[in-house]
Amino acid sequence: MSIVFYVIAGLSVAGALAAVLLKNTVHCALALTLAFAGLALLFLELDAQFAGFAQILVYIGAVAILVVFAILLTRGSETPHETVYSRNPLVGLVTAAAIFAVLGWAVLHSSQALPGPAGTPTAEPQVTVMDIGNALMGRYVLPLEIVALLLTAALIGAVIVAMHEKEAAR
Amino acid sequence: MNPLTGYLLVAALLFAIGLAGALTRRNAILVLVGIELMLNAANLNLIAFWRYGPHPELLTGMMFAIFSIAVAAAEAAVGLGLVIQIHRHAHTTDLDAMSRMKG
Amino acid sequence: MIEKADQVFVLLSHWLVSFLPSALQPAAAVLLSVVAIIVTFPALFAISVLLERKGLGRMQNRYGPNRVGPFGIFQPVADGVKALIKEDIVPFRADAVVHFLAPVFLVVVVFMGYAVLPMGRNMTLVNMDAGLLFFFAIGASTELSVFMAGWSSRNKYSLLGAMRAVAQMISYEVPLLMSSVAVVMITGSLSLGKIVDAQNRYTYGLPHWYVFTPWGFAGFVLFAIAAMAETNRSPFDLPEGESELVAGYFTEYSGFKFALFFLGEYVGMMGISGLAATLFLGGWSAPFSWLGWVPSWFWFFAKVMLAMCIFIWVRGTLPRLRQDQLMNFAWKFVLPLTFLNLMVAGLWRFMGEGWLRWLVCSAILLLAYTLMGRNGMRSDHIGPRSYRYAD
Numbered sequence: 201m202s203i204v205f206y207v208i209a210g211l212s213v214a215g216a217l218a219a220v221l222l223k224n225t226v227h228c229a230l231a232l233t234l235a236f237a238g239l240a241l242l243f244l245e246l247d248a249q250f251a252g253f254a255q256i257l258v259y260i261g262a263v264a265i266l267v268v269f270a271i272l273l274t275r276g277s278e279t280p281h282e283t284v285y286s287r288n289p290l291v292g293l294v295t296a297a298a299i300f301a302v303l304g305w306a307v308l309h310s311s312q313a314l315p316g317p318a319g320t321p322t323a324e325p326q327v328t329v330m331d332i333g334n335a336l337m338g339r340y341v342l343p344l345e346i347v348a349l350l351l352t353a354a355l356i357g358a359v360i361v362a363m364h365e366k367e368a369a370r
Numbered sequence: 371m372n373p374l375t376g377y378l379l380v381a382a383l384l385f386a387i388g389l390a391g392a393l394t395r396r397n398a399i400l401v402l403v404g405i406e407l408m409l410n411a412a413n414l415n416l417i418a419f420w421r422y423g424p425h426p427e428l429l430t431g432m433m434f435a436i437f438s439i440a441v442a443a444a445e446a447a448v449g450l451g452l453v454i455q456i457h458r459h460a461h462t463t464d465l466d467a468m469s470r471m472k473g
Numbered sequence: 474m475i476e477k478a479d480q481v482f483v484l485l486s487h488w489l490v491s492f493l494p495s496a497l498q499p500a501a502a503v504l505l506s507v508v509a510i511i512v513t514f515p516a517l518f519a520i521s522v523l524l525e526r527k528g529l530g531r532m533q534n535r536y537g538p539n540r541v542g543p544f545g546i547f548q549p550v551a552d553g554v555k556a557l558i559k560e561d562i563v564p565f566r567a568d569a570v571v572h573f574l575a576p577v578f579l580v581v582v583v584f585m586g587y588a589v590l591p592m593g594r595n596m597t598l599v600n601m602d603a604g605l606l607f608f609f610a611i612g613a614s615t616e617l618s619v620f621m622a623g624w625s626s627r628n629k630y631s632l633l634g635a636m637r638a639v640a641q642m643i644s645y646e647v648p649l650l651m652s653s654v655a656v657v658m659i660t661g662s663l664s665l666g667k668i669v670d671a672q673n674r675y676t677y678g679l680p681h682w683y684v685f686t687p688w689g690f691a692g693f694v695l696f697a698i699a700a701m702a703e704t705n706r707s708p709f710d711l712p713e714g715e716s717e718l719v720a721g722y723f724t725e726y727s728g729f730k731f732a733l734f735f736l737g738e739y740v741g742m743m744g745i746s747g748l749a750a751t752l753f754l755g756g757w758s759a760p761f762s763w764l765g766w767v768p769s770w771f772w773f774f775a776k777v778m779l780a781m782c783i784f785i786w787v788r789g790t791l792p793r794l795r796q797d798q799l800m801n802f803a804w805k806f807v808l809p810l811t812f813l814n815l816m817v818a819g820l821w822r823f824m825g826e827g828w829l830r831w832l833v834c835s836a837i838l839l840l841a842y843t844l845m846g847r848n849g850m851r852s853d854h855i856g857p858r859s860y861r862y863a864d
Contacts (some may be wrong), residue, residue: 220394251601261617354445
């Protein structure tokens with residue numbers, strides 16, 4: 201395992217931890233951006249160039265800004281009166297720790313069953329954007345059309361949900 | 371250690387952190403932040419399995435991850451729109467204060 | 474000899490790197506190119522700042538700066554020295570870490586965009602297969618830096634400027650991407666090197682640049698409009714409107730941090746001009762085939778400076794748009810036209826060679842522009858002017 205992987209993974213995990221632990225919500229959003237950037241670098245490390253750049257474009261360029269706007273529009277950046285955690289945070293922590301334990305155990309105990317002996321690298325898949333385009337228009341054309349429909353519905357839905365109600369003025 | 375195992379462990383850790391955030395924070399927006407972290411961890415899993423799996427030329431993992439990114443962005447938009455509308459109505463985003471169905 | 478002049482920087486880089494052991498050579502070559510970019514573009518920034526101030530001055534019927542050297546040519550040096558020695562004031566209640574990181578983030582992100590631009594034959598820093606996507610992904614990150622700057626100042630006017638700027642930037646990002654998708658569609662690749670190679674052909678001495686086709690011309694105009702809005706340039710500079718919001722999201726920045734924002738803005742403008750030159754104006758290819766003896770990097774930088782002159786010219790000429798006017802313009806005029814442009818580009822591709830496709834494509838675009846411009850942008854709130862006198 202190379203040093204690059206450890207550095208980028210450490211960055212992502214640090215960003216994620218900061219995103220759920222910090223008190224100031226805008227700082228949480230910026231730490232989330234750091235986690236997204238770390239994940240994009242991990243995708244690039246895994247030779248998934250298109251997915252990495254799409255992650256930067258969509259998540260850092262759009263979702264992070266959306267989260268920040270929502271925080272500003274709901275005045276989340278003011279200091280809260282009580283603590284920022286809910287009434288019993290212990291239940292959530294125990295659940296998350298249990299899930300991590302189960303997943304970690306499953307991953308570590310199945311490493312003998314994975315194809316290819318540990319340590320020999322599999323060949324780098326040479327994926328060009330043209331292959332992705334051909335796949336999207338060939339094998340995955342039905343999911344593409346469904347995602348297009350879903351995104352249109354989400355766009356219209358988000359506009360309607362967030363619109364100012366006209367009856368409130370009367 | 372297998373490189374695939376390393377990536378899967380990182381994804382599991384991110385998922386657990388996201389889940390902890392979604393379950394323990396009061397602010398509704400930070401719950402959505404936790405959900406986004408969980409979705410990202412799942413994407414990392416998909417890409418790691420695509421890279422180290424048997425048939426990377428079929429592009430299954432990469433396609434799944436790209437669709438997941440698109441759908442997650444749409445879901446974040448709608449979710450945050452809902453949070454903004456709830457704030458307009460109840461003047462708070464505190465989930466513990468919104469414990470009644472009656473508006 | 475012509476070959477040598479064209480490849481002079483590549484040969485220089487190879488010669489300098491050959492002194493090192495061969496294990497370090499690829500890293501050293503990349504490092505050398507990075508240093509070259511970091512040195513060249515701020516120098517061009519200094520030239521373009523001077524050009525802007527003198528140019529705007531002449532357009533506004535006054536001299537620009539003319540004290541610091543003959544015709545004011547050392548003004549950028551004076552500006553640089555001033556920015557470096559000014560006191561760096563951070564507001565008391567400002568968020569110090571984010572306040573510091575915002576200009577740093579902007580400058581880093583803006584310089585990263587130059588990695589994929591083909592500045593001459595064989596002169597791309599990283600020849601990526603998805604180069605255009607990389608540029609747009611990196612460009613989308615600048616919005617976050619703008620927001621960080623506005624929010625961390627704890628100043629209502631900065632925050633207002635930042636939110637306006639981010640809303641404007643995300644609105645115009647979709648037309649920016651869609652107008653370049655037409656180019657990608659016709660070329661068949663996202664790689665900027667391949668896009669330039671596809672335009673590097675000549676018929677009867679005239680180049681095959683995409684700007685000389687109907688859909689390419691419309692695409693170039695739409696790309697230019699979106700680029701001006703993305704870089705917060707007049708007539709879209711309400712977020713930094715000097716007569717309105719003091720300086721918008723960088724009100725609370727002084728000294729070197731302000732200089733970094735300024736640098737980031739102009740270097741970003743040059744980056745997006747470079748992209749426009751690559752996508753529509755043929756990148757490093759010469760305008761006529763008999764001018765092919767001039768080095769390719771000269772043509773690239775000439776096109777970038779031409780685009781900067783157009784930016785400055787438009788700033789001096791057009792009035793500023795109001796926020797709702799510019800959002801209206803983006804979503805109701807520019808975006809539908811970019812979609813139509815995409816369809817016209819497809820029609821162009823499948824109609825086959827000949828004069829008919831020129832006629833049909835130009836007719837469709839002109840008709841759409843006239844109809845949408847006349848009917849779509851007419852506002853219902855404008856009526857006959859009425860006067861009310863004070864009693």
